[in-house]
Amino acid sequence: MRFAKFILKNVLRNKRRTLLxxxxxxxxxxxxxxxxxxxxxxxxxxxxANPMRLMTRHSVSLGFLxxxxxxxxxxxxxxxxxxxPFTWFGGIYKDxxxxxxxxxxxxxxxxxxxxxxxxxxxxxxxFVADRQGAVVGRKLVxxxxxxxxxxxxxxxxxxxxxxxxxxxxxxxxxxEKTLYFHHDYLNELAPEWAKDQAGLFSILANSxxxxxxxxxxxxxxxxxxxxxxKTESEREFARSxxxxxxxxxxxxxxxxxxxxxxxxxxMGNTMAMTVRERTKEVGTLKAIGFKRPTIAGLFLGEAxxxxxIGAAIGIGGAVLLFHSVDMSIYIPGFFxxxxxxxxxxxxxxxxxxxxxxxxxxxxTYRVTALTIAEALRSTE
Amino acid sequence: xxLPIKYNLRNLIVRKGSTLATAFTIGLTVAVFLLVMALAxxxxxxxxxxxEPLNVIVVREGSTAELNSSVTRENFNDxxxxxxxxxxxxxxxxxxxxxxxxYKARKGQSQGSNVTVRGVGPMSFKLHSGxxxxxxxxxxxxxxxxxxxxxxxERFQGLDVGDKFRIQxxxxxxxxxxxxxxxxxxxxxxxxVNSLSSTTKRDTFSSVLLxxxxxxxxxxxxxxxxxxxxxxxxxxxxxxxxEDQQGIASGALKGLAVFISFIxxxxxxxxxxxxMYAAVARRTKEIGTLRVxxxxxxxxxxxxxxxSxxxxxIGAAIGIVLTLPLxxxxxxxxxxxxxxxxxxxxxVTVDLMILALLFGAIIGFVGSLLPSIRxxxxxxxxxxxx
Numbered sequence: 001m002r003f004a005k006f007i008l009k010n011v012l013r014n015k016r017r018t019l020l021x022x023x024x025x026x027x028x029x030x031x032x033x034x035x036x037x038x039x040x041x042x043x044x045x046x047x048x049a050n051p052m053r054l055m056t057r058h059s060v061s062l063g064f065l066x067x068x069x070x071x072x073x074x075x076x077x078x079x080x081x082x083x084x085p086f087t088w089f090g091g092i093y094k095d096x097x098x099x100x101x102x103x104x105x106x107x108x109x110x111x112x113x114x115x116x117x118x119x120x121x122x123x124x125x126x127f128v129a130d131r132q133g134a135v136v137g138r139k140l141v142x143x144x145x146x147x148x149x150x151x152x153x154x155x156x157x158x159x160x161x162x163x164x165x166x167x168x169x170x171x172x173x174x175x176e177k178t179l180y181f182h183h184d185y186l187n188e189l190a191p192e193w194a195k196d197q198a199g200l201f202s203i204l205a206n207s208x209x210x211x212x213x214x215x216x217x218x219x220x221x222x223x224x225x226x227x228x229x230k231t232e233s234e235r236e237f238a239r240s241x242x243x244x245x246x247x248x249x250x251x252x253x254x255x256x257x258x259x260x261x262x263x264x265x266x267m268g269n270t271m272a273m274t275v276r277e278r279t280k281e282v283g284t285l286k287a288i289g290f291k292r293p294t295i296a297g298l299f300l301g302e303a304x305x306x307x308x309i310g311a312a313i314g315i316g317g318a319v320l321l322f323h324s325v326d327m328s329i330y331i332p333g334f335f336x337x338x339x340x341x342x343x344x345x346x347x348x349x350x351x352x353x354x355x356x357x358x359x360x361x362x363x364t365y366r367v368t369a370l371t372i373a374e375a376l377r378s379t380e
Numbered sequence: 381x382x383l384p385i386k387y388n389l390r391n392l393i394v395r396k397g398s399t400l401a402t403a404f405t406i407g408l409t410v411a412v413f414l415l416v417m418a419l420a421x422x423x424x425x426x427x428x429x430x431x432e433p434l435n436v437i438v439v440r441e442g443s444t445a446e447l448n449s450s451v452t453r454e455n456f457n458d459x460x461x462x463x464x465x466x467x468x469x470x471x472x473x474x475x476x477x478x479x480x481x482x483y484k485a486r487k488g489q490s491q492g493s494n495v496t497v498r499g500v501g502p503m504s505f506k507l508h509s510g511x512x513x514x515x516x517x518x519x520x521x522x523x524x525x526x527x528x529x530x531x532x533x534e535r536f537q538g539l540d541v542g543d544k545f546r547i548q549x550x551x552x553x554x555x556x557x558x559x560x561x562x563x564x565x566x567x568x569x570x571x572x573v574n575s576l577s578s579t580t581k582r583d584t585f586s587s588v589l590l591x592x593x594x595x596x597x598x599x600x601x602x603x604x605x606x607x608x609x610x611x612x613x614x615x616x617x618x619x620x621x622x623e624d625q626q627g628i629a630s631g632a633l634k635g636l637a638v639f640i641s642f643i644x645x646x647x648x649x650x651x652x653x654x655x656m657y658a659a660v661a662r663r664t665k666e667i668g669t670l671r672v673x674x675x676x677x678x679x680x681x682x683x684x685x686x687x688s689x690x691x692x693x694i695g696a697a698i699g700i701v702l703t704l705p706l707x708x709x710x711x712x713x714x715x716x717x718x719x720x721x722x723x724x725x726x727x728v729t730v731d732l733m734i735l736a737l738l739f740g741a742i743i744g745f746v747g748s749l750l751p752s753i754r755x756x757x758x759x760x761x762x763x764x765x766x
Contacts, residue, residue, distance in 0.1 A: 017654055024650035031643045060548055061481035061494050063447050158448045160440060193450065226581065228548070230483075240491050251419075255412050255640060262408040262644065266651040269401035273658050 007301045021270045025310030028263045033318040036344045046238035051208040055237040056201040059230040065197035077217045079210030084109040085198030091154025102179040104186035113204045116173040123169030133168035137176035267359035275363040283375030292368045299364040307356025311349045383683040402655045403695035409644040410699030410736045416637035420630040422724040430564040431619030438588040438615045446479045450584040464597035475503040476585035484536040493721045496568045499576030510561030516541040527556040529566040531723040550579040567723040652747030660755045668763030677756040684752035692744020696737045
């Protein structure tokens, strides 16, 4: 602590330089946190999946449909609590830019199978009672100003239909950028090839222990039919979407590495300038008896102080921004939320400190190795 | 009177450590920008080159992709004898194709993605130019054989020559690998359309492809088919069809590129400012001397700006060199319209490189503006006394 004041004075000596270095650190850390959050949010779907739920799809591809009649047979499998058809409608609201997920589901079972959807009893009843009714996630209300009672039309290229819905409720929970509507209604309007067909079945098990057995039982039941199935836990199902995006993960890691490296260069360059300018002072300090480790410690302390301030502002700024504005509304795709995790923030802080230390090591080593005479003779 | 360029260059060499650090900072920013843009460009180029200028593609009205479209065989027979369709001998240059998907695991992973399987007829090879078998042979009509694009075989398990894969309940044998001049078909597996039709128990085609006689025939054909109230079909030029698909993925990438590189540029700009302020401070006396020698404030300003832009250009060049090895490296992602894999290459094109140089120069210019103005504003007496 004896040297704290000395370090602080040195940091404040060239205020403009300190400010620029910290600013550079702040924006880089903010960027790293944003990118890391894309990664963690990307995996949230599988991490927060309900361990009691399974998804059944056509074993060949999501592009193929399954007969709705399968529902009754699946219901009879021991351990199954409830089953409903769950079909991607692909409807577009007014313009292709307004992309959000919309699913046809069994209105009567939706609440039981997806208990994370929260809505008042009155709204649930209104939705179930109206076969043209739809439930929209809270974020859709924010984005498009949907209100209960409003009629909206979705145009589905898949079903080649313009379908009108009446909004009967606003729900929270799960992906709040989703619209749910009656599977019966879809079936009524569906063209011949899609009649009595569903894209997926959502299965609720009695307990998580039943899940693997149910998956096996369902798949073997349909193995030799025209529509063989692939059933997996909701977590596995979500994970398969995550891997579909291929190299995105490595790509983002690569970019984060590049940002970190450029941060080392920025800090390294600044600290090198700072250290070099004080060559003469190092000579003086040595002359009055300070040892090499102490002098090195002073420079190290200065770098760590800069890194800490930068990290505090960068991390604080990111937390403040992402908690006050919900970016998941504005980022296209299936982001449920957009909030950096604690691990991300801790990692960003440690990264900043490490970068600070690395940036000062070489120039400190060089300058403290000089003899008193050499240092004092310096022209810097 | 302007200062000689040599003055700037020598200065850069004198402080080479800091010059290099600044250049590398800008270089990394430019490299990241180029990397993401090269990905977006790869998708754009793959899709825009996939359509042939005179091909008309016919799908069900309202379909955005072939996967969710269907055209009956009856309609097919009407379409191919329309006026304006090119003939080869007495055969119309037209084909009906069927699209399906299979789920395959990526190499080295247990999870994977959907791969598009295209059932093609004999005329398909004439309508999609660039198809070339690079190993093995092509499939024999009527058999359950398949040719797999080389890129897909490289990225997914169990799709090499001799391997078998399953479509619904039927096994297909891979008998060859193909290339297709960088087109979207390099994300596909091709099999005989009639085999696929019986495998998938599907009687209709997913799409019909016609070769128009010329541009005006193409327009007339498209209009004739789309406007026919009995057909419920949509016809458009194949080129437009593929160009319309690039939207989501490449748009998202371009947005990401702008977001990341803007923030990185701000960071690099601050770093550049630091270096330039230090350079100005160290050369205060020198600036005073130059002013005494008769160089104007403006030439001092220009000299410092030039110096910084030069560093930035070196940096941008480093960035370009860093990304060049990735040019033509193959990668892939899912097409969010059909949930199937699209394979494509990073493409670092000349116009992107020019854009990258410009981007670097702007970072250098903006970052050095304030320090250079400071240098130009020194009063001679004070500068000399520093």
